[in-house]
Amino acid sequence: MAPRALWKGELKLADIECPVALYAAASTSQRVSFHIVNRKTSNRVRREYVDEESGRAVDDDDQLKGFDLGNDTFVTVEPDEVAELVPASDKTLSVTRFVKCADLDLLFFDRPYYLGPDRDADEKFALIRDSLAAENVVALAEAVLFRRLRTVAIRADGNGLLANTLHFDHEIASPEKTFAKVAEFKIKKEMLDLAKHIMKSKAGIFDPAHFDDRYDAALAELIKAKIAGREIKPPKRKREGKVIDLMDALRRSAKGEGAKKSEDGRSARRKAG
Template identity: 60%
Template sequence: MAPRAIWKGHLSIDELSCAVALYSAATTSERVSFHMVNKKTGNRVRREYVDEQTGKPVPREDQVKGYETAKNNYIILEPEEIASATPQGDKTLSIEDFIPCSDVDTAYFDKPYFLTPADDESEEAFVLIREGLRAKKVAAIARAVLFRRVRTVMIRPRGRGLLANTLNFDYEVLPAEKAFEDLPDLKIKGEMLDLAKHIITTKKSEFDPSTFDDRYDAALAELVKAKAEGREIKLAKKEPEGKVIDLMAALRESAKLAKPAAKAGKSAAKTTGEKKRKAS
Protein backbone atom coordinates (compact mmCIF):
# COMPACT_ATOMS: atom_id res chain seq x y z
CA MET A 1 0.00 0.00 0.00
CA ALA A 2 1.34 3.44 -0.97
CA PRO A 3 2.19 5.69 1.99
CA ARG A 4 -0.28 8.41 2.87
CA ALA A 5 0.79 12.05 2.85
CA ILE A 6 0.53 13.68 6.28
CA TRP A 7 0.80 17.25 4.92
CA LYS A 8 0.42 18.95 1.55
CA GLY A 9 1.45 22.43 0.59
CA HIS A 10 4.02 24.30 -1.51
CA LEU A 11 7.82 24.48 -1.51
CA SER A 12 8.93 27.93 -2.59
CA ILE A 13 12.09 29.93 -3.28
CA ASP A 14 11.09 33.52 -3.99
CA GLU A 15 8.95 33.27 -7.18
CA LEU A 16 9.73 29.58 -7.84
CA SER A 17 7.15 27.27 -6.28
CA CYS A 18 5.86 23.72 -6.55
CA ALA A 19 3.19 21.67 -4.82
CA VAL A 20 4.66 19.05 -2.47
CA ALA A 21 3.51 16.20 -0.25
CA LEU A 22 5.16 15.30 3.06
CA TYR A 23 5.46 11.68 4.25
CA SER A 24 6.83 10.19 7.46
CA ALA A 25 10.30 8.74 6.83
CA ALA A 26 10.43 6.69 10.05
CA THR A 27 7.88 4.53 11.82
CA THR A 28 7.58 2.45 14.98
CA SER A 29 4.65 0.38 13.65
CA GLU A 30 6.84 -2.72 13.25
CA ARG A 31 7.80 -2.78 16.92
CA VAL A 32 6.13 -5.24 19.29
CA SER A 33 3.23 -3.40 20.95
CA PHE A 34 1.04 -4.29 23.92
CA HIS A 35 -2.36 -3.50 25.40
CA MET A 36 -2.93 -3.14 29.12
CA VAL A 37 -5.21 -5.92 30.41
CA ASN A 38 -6.68 -7.04 33.71
CA LYS A 39 -4.49 -9.93 34.89
CA LYS A 40 -7.43 -11.60 36.65
CA THR A 41 -10.03 -11.38 33.86
CA GLY A 42 -7.89 -11.03 30.73
CA ASN A 43 -10.01 -8.02 29.68
CA ARG A 44 -8.52 -4.80 28.34
CA VAL A 45 -8.44 -1.86 30.72
CA ARG A 46 -9.00 1.75 29.75
CA ARG A 47 -7.46 4.93 31.07
CA GLU A 48 -9.72 7.29 32.96
CA TYR A 49 -9.05 10.80 34.25
CA VAL A 50 -10.13 11.33 37.85
CA ASP A 51 -10.18 14.38 40.09
CA GLU A 52 -7.05 14.26 42.25
CA GLN A 53 -8.93 15.44 45.34
CA THR A 54 -12.37 13.83 45.04
CA GLY A 55 -11.28 10.68 43.20
CA LYS A 56 -14.32 10.97 40.92
CA PRO A 57 -14.09 10.50 37.10
CA VAL A 58 -14.02 13.77 35.11
CA PRO A 59 -16.18 13.88 31.91
CA ARG A 60 -14.33 14.75 28.71
CA GLU A 61 -16.16 18.08 28.35
CA ASP A 62 -14.82 19.19 31.77
CA GLN A 63 -11.20 18.33 31.01
CA VAL A 64 -9.16 21.46 30.22
CA LYS A 65 -5.48 22.36 30.21
CA GLY A 66 -4.01 24.22 33.16
CA TYR A 67 -0.67 25.96 33.70
CA GLU A 68 0.61 25.59 37.27
CA THR A 69 1.72 28.92 38.77
CA ALA A 70 2.05 27.60 42.33
CA LYS A 71 1.36 24.28 44.02
CA ASN A 72 -2.24 23.27 43.21
CA ASN A 73 -2.91 26.66 41.64
CA TYR A 74 -3.59 26.65 37.89
CA ILE A 75 -4.37 29.13 35.14
CA ILE A 76 -7.14 27.45 33.13
CA LEU A 77 -6.93 27.64 29.33
CA GLU A 78 -10.06 26.86 27.31
CA PRO A 79 -9.69 24.87 24.06
CA GLU A 80 -10.75 27.86 21.93
CA GLU A 81 -8.15 30.07 23.67
CA ILE A 82 -5.40 27.59 22.86
CA ALA A 83 -6.68 27.31 19.28
CA SER A 84 -6.48 31.10 18.89
CA ALA A 85 -2.79 30.99 19.87
CA THR A 86 -1.99 28.39 17.22
CA PRO A 87 -0.22 30.11 14.28
CA GLN A 88 -2.14 30.16 11.01
CA GLY A 89 -0.01 28.92 8.16
CA ASP A 90 -0.38 29.36 4.41
CA LYS A 91 0.68 25.76 3.66
CA THR A 92 4.05 26.94 2.32
CA LEU A 93 7.56 25.70 3.06
CA SER A 94 9.41 28.95 2.42
CA ILE A 95 13.13 28.44 1.74
CA GLU A 96 15.10 31.24 3.40
CA ASP A 97 18.72 30.03 3.38
CA PHE A 98 21.09 27.53 1.78
CA ILE A 99 23.83 26.08 3.98
CA PRO A 100 26.43 23.28 3.86
CA CYS A 101 24.87 20.11 5.32
CA SER A 102 27.81 19.73 7.71
CA ASP A 103 26.95 23.09 9.33
CA VAL A 104 23.96 21.61 11.18
CA ASP A 105 24.77 19.88 14.47
CA THR A 106 22.90 16.55 14.51
CA ALA A 107 21.70 17.36 18.03
CA TYR A 108 19.21 19.69 16.33
CA PHE A 109 17.66 16.92 14.19
CA ASP A 110 14.09 16.16 15.23
CA LYS A 111 12.09 13.93 12.86
CA PRO A 112 12.75 12.87 9.23
CA TYR A 113 10.22 13.17 6.40
CA PHE A 114 10.18 12.56 2.65
CA LEU A 115 9.10 15.31 0.24
CA THR A 116 7.71 14.52 -3.22
CA PRO A 117 5.85 16.51 -5.90
CA ALA A 118 2.14 16.60 -5.07
CA ASP A 119 1.04 16.55 -8.72
CA ASP A 120 2.36 16.11 -12.26
CA GLU A 121 2.48 19.86 -12.91
CA SER A 122 4.94 20.36 -10.05
CA GLU A 123 7.48 17.73 -11.09
CA GLU A 124 9.71 19.96 -13.24
CA ALA A 125 10.06 22.71 -10.61
CA PHE A 126 10.59 20.07 -7.92
CA VAL A 127 13.41 18.41 -9.89
CA LEU A 128 14.96 21.84 -10.56
CA ILE A 129 15.12 22.57 -6.81
CA ARG A 130 16.41 19.08 -6.03
CA GLU A 131 19.16 19.15 -8.64
CA GLY A 132 20.16 22.69 -7.70
CA LEU A 133 20.72 21.56 -4.10
CA ARG A 134 22.62 18.51 -5.31
CA ALA A 135 24.84 20.47 -7.67
CA LYS A 136 25.80 23.04 -5.03
CA LYS A 137 26.03 20.37 -2.27
CA VAL A 138 23.91 22.40 0.11
CA ALA A 139 20.76 22.00 2.19
CA ALA A 140 17.81 24.36 2.16
CA ILE A 141 16.49 25.85 5.39
CA ALA A 142 12.74 26.47 5.20
CA ARG A 143 10.01 27.46 7.62
CA ALA A 144 6.35 26.51 7.70
CA VAL A 145 3.50 25.88 10.11
CA LEU A 146 3.59 22.11 10.59
CA PHE A 147 1.47 20.28 13.13
CA ARG A 148 0.28 23.51 14.80
CA ARG A 149 3.77 24.99 15.30
CA VAL A 150 6.10 27.11 13.20
CA ARG A 151 8.89 24.67 12.39
CA THR A 152 12.31 25.09 10.83
CA VAL A 153 13.04 22.36 8.29
CA MET A 154 16.33 21.25 6.72
CA ILE A 155 15.82 19.89 3.17
CA ARG A 156 18.34 17.78 1.24
CA PRO A 157 18.31 15.68 -1.97
CA ARG A 158 17.54 12.01 -1.39
CA GLY A 159 17.37 9.78 -4.48
CA ARG A 160 14.59 11.08 -6.73
CA GLY A 161 13.01 13.05 -3.89
CA LEU A 162 13.93 15.25 -0.96
CA LEU A 163 14.62 14.40 2.67
CA ALA A 164 13.28 16.94 5.17
CA ASN A 165 14.27 17.03 8.84
CA THR A 166 12.38 19.20 11.27
CA LEU A 167 14.90 20.89 13.57
CA ASN A 168 14.74 21.36 17.31
CA PHE A 169 14.57 24.93 18.54
CA ASP A 170 17.73 26.31 20.12
CA TYR A 171 16.15 26.38 23.58
CA GLU A 172 15.28 22.66 23.24
CA VAL A 173 18.90 21.58 22.74
CA LEU A 174 20.81 21.48 26.01
CA PRO A 175 24.29 23.04 25.92
CA ALA A 176 27.00 20.37 25.77
CA GLU A 177 29.18 22.45 28.09
CA LYS A 178 26.73 21.86 30.95
CA ALA A 179 26.82 18.08 30.47
CA PHE A 180 30.61 17.94 30.21
CA GLU A 181 31.67 20.61 32.72
CA ASP A 182 32.62 18.08 35.45
CA LEU A 183 34.74 15.89 33.17
CA PRO A 184 38.46 16.01 33.98
CA ASP A 185 40.86 17.38 31.37
CA LEU A 186 42.95 14.21 30.92
CA LYS A 187 45.71 13.81 28.35
CA ILE A 188 46.22 10.37 26.79
CA LYS A 189 49.39 9.58 24.86
CA GLY A 190 51.99 6.93 24.18
CA GLU A 191 51.16 3.24 23.85
CA MET A 192 47.65 3.66 25.25
CA LEU A 193 46.66 6.13 22.53
CA ASP A 194 48.39 4.05 19.82
CA LEU A 195 46.43 0.96 20.86
CA ALA A 196 43.15 2.91 20.82
CA LYS A 197 43.91 4.23 17.31
CA HIS A 198 44.80 0.70 16.15
CA ILE A 199 41.49 -0.71 17.42
CA ILE A 200 39.55 2.07 15.70
CA THR A 201 41.41 1.52 12.42
CA THR A 202 40.75 -2.24 12.39
CA LYS A 203 37.05 -1.70 13.10
CA LYS A 204 36.51 0.97 10.43
CA SER A 205 33.48 0.21 8.28
CA GLU A 206 30.71 1.84 6.24
CA PHE A 207 27.36 3.00 7.56
CA ASP A 208 24.96 0.06 7.13
CA PRO A 209 21.67 0.37 9.05
CA SER A 210 20.63 -3.14 7.95
CA THR A 211 23.07 -4.48 10.56
CA PHE A 212 21.50 -2.48 13.41
CA ASP A 213 20.09 -4.84 16.00
CA ASP A 214 17.00 -4.08 18.11
CA ARG A 215 17.68 -6.86 20.62
CA TYR A 216 14.94 -5.78 23.02
CA ASP A 217 12.22 -5.91 20.36
CA ALA A 218 13.52 -9.24 19.03
CA ALA A 219 13.52 -10.67 22.55
CA LEU A 220 9.93 -9.49 23.12
CA ALA A 221 8.82 -11.08 19.82
CA GLU A 222 10.45 -14.38 20.84
CA LEU A 223 8.87 -14.18 24.30
CA VAL A 224 5.38 -13.67 22.84
CA LYS A 225 5.92 -16.55 20.40
CA ALA A 226 7.14 -18.87 23.16
CA LYS A 227 4.15 -18.12 25.39
CA ALA A 228 1.72 -18.55 22.48
CA GLU A 229 3.25 -21.98 21.81
CA GLY A 230 3.11 -22.95 25.49
CA ARG A 231 6.86 -23.26 25.84
CA GLU A 232 8.58 -22.88 29.20
CA ILE A 233 9.88 -19.35 29.80
CA LYS A 234 13.37 -19.22 31.24
CA LEU A 235 14.09 -15.89 32.90
CA ALA A 236 17.56 -14.50 32.29
CA LYS A 237 19.84 -14.42 35.30
CA LYS A 238 21.07 -11.05 36.48
CA GLU A 239 24.66 -10.61 35.38
CA PRO A 240 27.18 -9.83 38.13
CA GLU A 241 28.53 -6.30 38.27
CA GLY A 242 31.71 -5.81 36.26
CA LYS A 243 34.91 -5.66 38.20
CA VAL A 244 37.52 -2.94 37.84
CA ILE A 245 40.02 -3.89 35.15
CA ASP A 246 43.40 -2.60 34.06
CA LEU A 247 42.79 -0.18 31.17
CA MET A 248 46.07 -0.90 29.39
CA ALA A 249 45.54 -4.68 29.66
CA ALA A 250 42.03 -4.30 28.26
CA LEU A 251 43.31 -2.24 25.33
CA ARG A 252 46.00 -4.81 24.52
CA GLU A 253 43.45 -7.65 24.61
CA SER A 254 41.01 -5.67 22.46
CA ALA A 255 43.76 -4.98 19.91
CA LYS A 256 44.30 -8.74 19.55
CA LEU A 257 40.60 -9.41 19.02
CA ALA A 258 39.79 -6.32 16.96
CA LYS A 259 39.51 -7.85 13.46
CA PRO A 260 37.60 -11.04 14.38
CA ALA A 261 35.23 -9.01 16.59
CA ALA A 262 34.36 -6.65 13.75
CA LYS A 263 33.32 -9.53 11.49
CA ALA A 264 31.53 -11.43 14.25
CA GLY A 265 29.59 -8.33 15.23
CA LYS A 266 28.12 -7.91 11.75
CA SER A 267 27.23 -11.59 11.47
CA ALA A 268 25.57 -11.58 14.87
CA ALA A 269 23.54 -8.48 14.01
CA LYS A 270 22.28 -9.99 10.76
CA THR A 271 21.46 -13.32 12.44
CA THR A 272 19.51 -11.59 15.22
CA GLY A 273 17.62 -9.52 12.64
CA GLU A 274 16.67 -12.69 10.75
CA LYS A 275 15.50 -14.36 14.00
CA LYS A 276 13.32 -11.36 14.76
CA ARG A 277 11.69 -11.47 11.33
CA LYS A 278 10.98 -15.19 11.70
CA ALA A 279 9.53 -14.65 15.17
CA SER A 280 7.30 -11.88 13.86
Protein backbone atom coordinates in the same frame (compact mmCIF):
# COMPACT_ATOMS: atom_id res chain seq x y z
CA MET B 1 -0.25 0.35 -0.51
CA ALA B 2 1.03 3.84 -1.36
CA PRO B 3 2.18 5.90 1.63
CA ARG B 4 -0.26 8.51 2.90
CA ALA B 5 0.89 12.14 2.87
CA LEU B 6 0.96 13.82 6.28
CA TRP B 7 0.92 17.31 4.79
CA LYS B 8 0.55 18.89 1.36
CA GLY B 9 1.48 22.38 0.23
CA GLU B 10 3.92 24.44 -1.81
CA LEU B 11 7.72 24.45 -1.58
CA LYS B 12 8.51 28.09 -2.38
CA LEU B 13 12.00 29.02 -3.58
CA ALA B 14 12.02 32.69 -4.66
CA ASP B 15 9.46 32.81 -7.51
CA ILE B 16 9.39 29.03 -7.96
CA GLU B 17 6.43 27.32 -6.29
CA CYS B 18 6.47 23.54 -6.36
CA PRO B 19 3.53 21.48 -5.05
CA VAL B 20 4.92 18.92 -2.59
CA ALA B 21 3.75 16.23 -0.19
CA LEU B 22 5.34 15.32 3.13
CA TYR B 23 5.58 11.65 4.15
CA ALA B 24 6.79 9.97 7.33
CA ALA B 25 10.32 8.62 6.82
CA ALA B 26 10.43 6.61 10.05
CA SER B 27 7.85 4.65 12.01
CA THR B 28 7.73 2.60 15.20
CA SER B 29 4.50 0.84 14.22
CA GLN B 30 6.33 -2.47 13.70
CA ARG B 31 7.46 -2.62 17.33
CA VAL B 32 5.70 -4.99 19.69
CA SER B 33 3.02 -3.05 21.57
CA PHE B 34 0.78 -4.04 24.46
CA HIS B 35 -2.62 -3.15 25.88
CA ILE B 36 -3.26 -3.03 29.61
CA VAL B 37 -5.63 -5.84 30.68
CA ASN B 38 -7.23 -6.99 33.90
CA ARG B 39 -5.23 -9.91 35.32
CA LYS B 40 -8.41 -11.53 36.70
CA THR B 41 -10.69 -11.18 33.65
CA SER B 42 -8.23 -10.56 30.76
CA ASN B 43 -10.48 -7.65 29.71
CA ARG B 44 -8.89 -4.45 28.47
CA VAL B 45 -8.56 -1.70 31.06
CA ARG B 46 -9.93 1.74 30.14
CA ARG B 47 -8.14 4.86 31.33
CA GLU B 48 -10.05 7.80 32.71
CA TYR B 49 -9.19 11.12 34.33
CA VAL B 50 -10.18 11.38 37.96
CA ASP B 51 -10.22 14.32 40.36
CA GLU B 52 -7.09 14.13 42.52
CA GLU B 53 -8.97 15.04 45.70
CA SER B 54 -12.39 13.39 45.30
CA GLY B 55 -11.29 10.42 43.20
CA ARG B 56 -14.35 10.87 40.97
CA ALA B 57 -14.17 10.62 37.16
CA VAL B 58 -14.14 13.97 35.32
CA ASP B 59 -16.24 14.36 32.15
CA ASP B 60 -14.50 15.47 28.94
CA ASP B 61 -16.34 18.82 28.97
CA ASP B 62 -14.97 19.60 32.43
CA GLN B 63 -11.32 18.91 31.55
CA LEU B 64 -9.08 21.96 30.99
CA LYS B 65 -5.40 22.51 30.39
CA GLY B 66 -3.70 23.99 33.45
CA PHE B 67 -0.26 25.59 33.85
CA ASP B 68 1.31 24.68 37.19
CA LEU B 69 2.40 27.70 39.23
CA GLY B 70 3.57 25.49 42.07
CA ASN B 71 1.89 24.49 45.35
CA ASP B 72 -0.95 22.88 43.36
CA THR B 73 -2.02 26.24 41.94
CA PHE B 74 -2.96 26.26 38.25
CA VAL B 75 -3.75 28.85 35.62
CA THR B 76 -6.44 27.26 33.44
CA VAL B 77 -6.74 27.83 29.71
CA GLU B 78 -9.86 27.28 27.63
CA PRO B 79 -9.65 25.16 24.44
CA ASP B 80 -10.73 28.08 22.23
CA GLU B 81 -8.02 30.28 23.80
CA VAL B 82 -5.39 27.70 22.81
CA ALA B 83 -6.87 27.37 19.32
CA GLU B 84 -6.59 31.14 18.80
CA LEU B 85 -2.81 30.94 19.30
CA VAL B 86 -2.18 28.31 16.61
CA PRO B 87 -0.34 30.08 13.74
CA ALA B 88 -2.31 30.51 10.53
CA SER B 89 -1.10 28.12 7.87
CA ASP B 90 -0.76 29.13 4.22
CA LYS B 91 0.41 25.62 3.32
CA THR B 92 3.78 26.95 2.18
CA LEU B 93 7.33 25.76 2.88
CA SER B 94 9.17 29.02 2.30
CA VAL B 95 12.92 28.66 1.79
CA THR B 96 14.69 31.41 3.77
CA ARG B 97 18.37 30.48 3.25
CA PHE B 98 20.83 27.83 2.11
CA VAL B 99 23.66 26.40 4.21
CA LYS B 100 26.45 23.95 3.45
CA CYS B 101 25.62 20.38 4.45
CA ALA B 102 28.74 20.24 6.62
CA ASP B 103 27.62 23.35 8.54
CA LEU B 104 24.32 21.86 9.70
CA ASP B 105 24.61 20.54 13.26
CA LEU B 106 22.94 17.11 13.43
CA LEU B 107 22.17 17.77 17.10
CA PHE B 108 19.27 19.97 15.97
CA PHE B 109 17.62 17.28 13.81
CA ASP B 110 14.18 16.30 15.10
CA ARG B 111 11.87 14.12 12.98
CA PRO B 112 12.75 12.82 9.48
CA TYR B 113 10.37 13.03 6.52
CA TYR B 114 10.38 12.41 2.79
CA LEU B 115 9.38 15.32 0.57
CA GLY B 116 8.02 14.38 -2.84
CA PRO B 117 6.34 16.13 -5.79
CA ASP B 118 2.58 16.57 -5.87
CA ARG B 119 0.11 17.40 -8.65
CA ASP B 120 2.41 16.73 -11.63
CA ALA B 121 5.21 18.97 -10.36
CA ASP B 122 8.00 16.56 -11.35
CA GLU B 123 10.01 19.07 -13.42
CA LYS B 124 10.01 21.80 -10.75
CA PHE B 125 10.79 19.20 -8.10
CA ALA B 126 13.72 17.80 -10.11
CA LEU B 127 15.11 21.32 -10.62
CA ILE B 128 15.13 22.03 -6.87
CA ARG B 129 16.49 18.57 -6.00
CA ASP B 130 19.31 18.65 -8.54
CA SER B 131 20.28 22.22 -7.62
CA LEU B 132 20.63 21.27 -3.95
CA ALA B 133 22.69 18.22 -4.89
CA ALA B 134 24.95 20.16 -7.25
CA GLU B 135 25.74 22.82 -4.64
CA ASN B 136 25.85 20.30 -1.74
CA VAL B 137 23.64 22.58 0.35
CA VAL B 138 20.63 22.30 2.62
CA ALA B 139 17.60 24.53 2.16
CA LEU B 140 16.18 25.93 5.40
CA ALA B 141 12.46 26.56 5.07
CA GLU B 142 9.69 27.66 7.41
CA ALA B 143 6.14 26.31 7.53
CA VAL B 144 3.31 25.75 9.97
CA LEU B 145 3.43 21.99 10.51
CA PHE B 146 1.24 20.20 13.03
CA ARG B 147 0.11 23.42 14.76
CA ARG B 148 3.59 24.96 15.15
CA LEU B 149 5.78 27.20 13.03
CA ARG B 150 8.77 24.98 12.31
CA THR B 151 12.10 25.32 10.56
CA VAL B 152 12.71 22.44 8.17
CA ALA B 153 16.05 21.34 6.72
CA ILE B 154 15.61 20.04 3.16
CA ARG B 155 18.37 18.20 1.29
CA ALA B 156 18.69 16.10 -1.84
CA ASP B 157 18.74 12.32 -1.46
CA GLY B 158 18.77 10.12 -4.54
CA ASN B 159 15.55 10.63 -6.47
CA GLY B 160 13.84 12.67 -3.78
CA LEU B 161 14.26 15.12 -0.92
CA LEU B 162 14.76 14.49 2.77
CA ALA B 163 13.19 16.93 5.22
CA ASN B 164 13.99 17.17 8.91
CA THR B 165 12.16 19.40 11.34
CA LEU B 166 14.72 21.14 13.56
CA HIS B 167 14.74 21.64 17.30
CA PHE B 168 14.56 25.19 18.56
CA ASP B 169 17.75 26.53 20.13
CA HIS B 170 16.21 26.63 23.61
CA GLU B 171 15.38 22.90 23.38
CA ILE B 172 19.04 21.89 23.15
CA ALA B 173 20.74 21.25 26.48
CA SER B 174 23.91 23.20 27.21
CA PRO B 175 27.01 21.04 26.54
CA GLU B 176 29.06 23.30 28.81
CA LYS B 177 26.77 22.52 31.75
CA THR B 178 26.52 18.85 30.85
CA PHE B 179 30.30 18.32 30.68
CA ALA B 180 31.29 20.86 33.33
CA LYS B 181 32.45 18.15 35.76
CA VAL B 182 34.41 16.12 33.22
CA ALA B 183 38.01 15.98 34.46
CA GLU B 184 40.86 16.82 32.11
CA PHE B 185 43.41 14.11 31.38
CA LYS B 186 46.60 14.09 29.36
CA ILE B 187 46.30 10.80 27.48
CA LYS B 188 49.59 9.02 26.77
CA LYS B 189 50.57 8.53 23.13
CA GLU B 190 50.73 4.73 23.53
CA MET B 191 47.15 4.66 24.77
CA LEU B 192 45.97 6.82 21.86
CA ASP B 193 47.83 4.60 19.38
CA LEU B 194 46.21 1.47 20.80
CA ALA B 195 42.77 3.09 20.71
CA LYS B 196 43.34 4.16 17.07
CA HIS B 197 44.42 0.61 16.21
CA ILE B 198 41.21 -0.80 17.69
CA MET B 199 39.11 1.73 15.76
CA LYS B 200 40.88 0.93 12.48
CA SER B 201 40.37 -2.81 13.05
CA LYS B 202 36.63 -2.17 13.46
CA ALA B 203 36.32 0.25 10.53
CA GLY B 204 33.28 -0.34 8.35
CA ILE B 205 30.42 1.32 6.50
CA PHE B 206 27.15 2.63 7.89
CA ASP B 207 24.59 -0.14 7.29
CA PRO B 208 21.35 0.11 9.32
CA ALA B 209 20.49 -3.47 8.30
CA HIS B 210 23.04 -4.60 10.89
CA PHE B 211 21.26 -2.83 13.73
CA ASP B 212 19.30 -5.31 15.84
CA ASP B 213 16.45 -4.39 18.17
CA ARG B 214 17.18 -7.28 20.52
CA TYR B 215 14.59 -6.21 23.08
CA ASP B 216 11.77 -6.12 20.51
CA ALA B 217 12.89 -9.45 19.02
CA ALA B 218 12.94 -11.00 22.51
CA LEU B 219 9.41 -9.68 23.17
CA ALA B 220 8.17 -11.20 19.90
CA GLU B 221 9.79 -14.55 20.79
CA LEU B 222 8.22 -14.44 24.26
CA ILE B 223 4.76 -13.91 22.75
CA LYS B 224 5.29 -16.74 20.22
CA ALA B 225 6.36 -19.07 23.03
CA LYS B 226 3.27 -18.21 25.08
CA ILE B 227 0.96 -18.77 22.07
CA ALA B 228 2.60 -22.14 21.37
CA GLY B 229 2.55 -23.12 25.06
CA ARG B 230 6.31 -23.62 25.12
CA GLU B 231 8.38 -23.43 28.26
CA ILE B 232 9.78 -19.94 28.70
CA LYS B 233 13.40 -19.80 29.75
CA PRO B 234 14.93 -16.49 30.80
CA PRO B 235 17.89 -15.49 28.61
CA LYS B 236 21.35 -16.02 30.07
CA ARG B 237 23.12 -12.80 30.88
CA LYS B 238 26.86 -12.44 30.55
CA ARG B 239 28.73 -11.39 33.63
CA GLU B 240 30.79 -8.36 32.81
CA GLY B 241 34.21 -8.27 34.43
CA LYS B 242 35.52 -5.06 35.89
CA VAL B 243 38.25 -3.26 33.97
CA ILE B 244 41.04 -2.60 36.45
CA ASP B 245 43.75 -1.10 34.26
CA LEU B 246 42.88 0.97 31.17
CA MET B 247 46.19 0.35 29.43
CA ASP B 248 45.92 -3.40 30.02
CA ALA B 249 42.35 -3.37 28.66
CA LEU B 250 43.50 -1.52 25.53
CA ARG B 251 46.31 -4.02 24.95
CA ARG B 252 44.00 -7.02 25.39
CA SER B 253 41.43 -5.44 23.06
CA ALA B 254 44.06 -4.72 20.42
CA LYS B 255 45.36 -8.31 20.59
CA GLY B 256 41.85 -9.70 20.42
CA GLU B 257 40.98 -7.66 17.33
CA GLY B 258 44.23 -8.69 15.69
CA ALA B 259 43.51 -12.36 16.30
CA LYS B 260 39.95 -11.98 15.04
CA LYS B 261 41.17 -10.21 11.89
CA SER B 262 43.70 -12.99 11.26
CA GLU B 263 41.02 -15.66 11.77
CA ASP B 264 38.65 -13.84 9.40
CA GLY B 265 41.44 -13.76 6.81
CA ARG B 266 42.02 -17.53 7.11
CA SER B 267 38.27 -18.18 6.83
CA ALA B 268 38.09 -16.03 3.70
CA ARG B 269 41.02 -17.88 2.13
CA ARG B 270 39.44 -21.26 2.93
CA LYS B 271 36.19 -20.14 1.28
CA ALA B 272 38.08 -18.82 -1.74
CA GLY B 273 39.99 -22.06 -2.06
